[in-house]
Amino acid sequence: MLRGKTILLGVTGGIAAYKAAILCSKLVQKGAEVHVIMTESAVRFIAPLTLQTLSRHPVHLDTFDEQNPGAVTHIDLADRADLILIAPATANSLAKLAAGLADDMLSTTLLAATAPIIAAPAMNVHMYEHPATVANMETLGRRGVRFIDPGTGQLACGYVAKGRLAEPEDIVLAAERFFASRTLLAGKRLLVTAGGTVERFDPVRYLTNDSSGKMGFAIAEAARDMGAEVTVVAARTDVPAPGGVELVRVESAEQMLEAVLSRYAEADIVVKAAAVADYRPVERHASKLKKSAATLTLELEKTTDILAELGRRKSGQFLVGFAAETERLAEHAMDKLRRKNCDLIVANDVTMEGAGFGGDTNAVQVFDAAGPALSLPVLGKRETAERVLELVAARLGGAREEAR
Numbered sequence: 001m002l003r004g005k006t007i008l009l010g011v012t013g014g015i016a017a018y019k020a021a022i023l024c025s026k027l028v029q030k031g032a033e034v035h036v037i038m039t040e041s042a043v044r045f046i047a048p049l050t051l052q053t054l055s056r057h058p059v060h061l062d063t064f065d066e067q068n069p070g071a072v073t074h075i076d077l078a079d080r081a082d083l084i085l086i087a088p089a090t091a092n093s094l095a096k097l098a099a100g101l102a103d104d105m106l107s108t109t110l111l112a113a114t115a116p117i118i119a120a121p122a123m124n125v126h127m128y129e130h131p132a133t134v135a136n137m138e139t140l141g142r143r144g145v146r147f148i149d150p151g152t153g154q155l156a157c158g159y160v161a162k163g164r165l166a167e168p169e170d171i172v173l174a175a176e177r178f179f180a181s182r183t184l185l186a187g188k189r190l191l192v193t194a195g196g197t198v199e200r201f202d203p204v205r206y207l208t209n210d211s212s213g214k215m216g217f218a219i220a221e222a223a224r225d226m227g228a229e230v231t232v233v234a235a236r237t238d239v240p241a242p243g244g245v246e247l248v249r250v251e252s253a254e255q256m257l258e259a260v261l262s263r264y265a266e267a268d269i270v271v272k273a274a275a276v277a278d279y280r281p282v283e284r285h286a287s288k289l290k291k292s293a294a295t296l297t298l299e300l301e302k303t304t305d306i307l308a309e310l311g312r313r314k315s316g317q318f319l320v321g322f323a324a325e326t327e328r329l330a331e332h333a334m335d336k337l338r339r340k341n342c343d344l345i346v347a348n349d350v351t352m353e354g355a356g357f358g359g360d361t362n363a364v365q366v367f368d369a370a371g372p373a374l375s376l377p378v379l380g381k382r383e384t385a386e387r388v389l390e391l392v393a394a395r396l397g398g399a400r401e402e403a404r
């Protein structure tokens with residue numbers, strides 16, 4: 001996967017910078033052309049000569065050290081990269097990238113680059129968990145920067161906690177998976193729903209649920225990066241929608257039904273990650289309800305089950321449903337899969353730590369008509385989305401092969 005690929009390796013100044021040598025060596029061994037940029041602080045931890053020898057190219061340190069009058073080095077490096085790896089990525093380097101600073105060779109090149117970026121953070125656990133770092137990573141994540149989670153273990157500062165640079169083998173694997181995944185869904189149209197529906201009973205009051213929209217948006221982002229043409233039908237969400245996708249905003253289950261059905265015929269894959277209200281208020285008052293009696297009874301009626309409707313109308317679409325369960329996960333998930341005529345059901349036990357609504361992680365089990373198809377540990381929602389879509393792509397590929 002890495003043969004012939006140009007990888008720009010940004011090395012920033014943390015103690016884990018020494019591991020960049022192993023990473024660089026492994027990338028070169030896999031056939032990648034590696035160009036290294038080091039920050040001034042990185043040079044305090046590891047000699048540029050080490051990375052020059054391993055990469056077989058000069059290491060770039062200074063924006064103004066222009067050796068070739070025929071090119072502007074930071075632009076040239078930015079343009080040539082198929083992928084940018086930042087390893088280790090310090091809190092400072094992430095902050096600079098998030099803020100768009102360009103005050104050294106690496107930050108200037110990153111600002112000029114349009115290539116995808118994978119960053120492998122490494123820092124003290126409190127720096128990693130600091131709201132500023134968390135916010136910077138969220139900002140970068142929204143712009144498409146991917147992260148390789150740091151590991152938990154002995155940190156150089158003495159703590160035993162999260163913050164160790166991911167192992168070089170895992171960073172290489174992430175780079176390989178990145179290139180492998182880019183075309184997995186090329187030419188496919190994917191429709192995904194996200195968020196929680198809003199069912200109003202007067203102009204300012206409504207029933208909704210805890211869905212944040214993060215899982216649906218993660219599916220949308222991952223599908224986009226796998227080459228799919230993506231439409232997201234999103235109800236109420238807590239997070240901004242990803243770029244590079246068609247976004248259709250809706251509010252209620254009824255509006256979502258309409259938006260999804262009108263786009264169903266053109267879709268190859270439909271993922272129903274939204275938390276759709278099962279019931280809505282029968283009456284929607286035109287003016288704000290006034291309080292009078294001691295109790296108030298709201299009468300609710302069933303909404304249309306969108307997924308079941310899609311299952312009924314299926315004409316070649318690959319249908320993926322979600323199931324949030326609190327008990328007997330496999331049994332309930334399989335029941336939903338059959339009732340709603342899905343190809344896959346992504347089920348999670350919402351009582352489990354790291355798998356509930358609103359968080360940044362999920363732990364899912366995926367079922368197909370034959371039973372368990374994939375079981376994932378607690379992962380970031382983006383990675384969960386990638387793994388699920390890899391399975392979808394494999395199934396679609398298989399289906400095509402059978403048809404031939």
Ligand code: CTP
Binds near residue numbers: 304321322
């Ligand atoms: N769903 C839907 N339309 C609805 C309700 C649910 O499309 N009106 C979809 C969700 O988007 C999700 C799947 O159905 O993909 C599972 O949702 P859930 O509410 O757990 O399904 P139910 O069949 O309503 O499950 P339960 O019997 O547990 O209420």
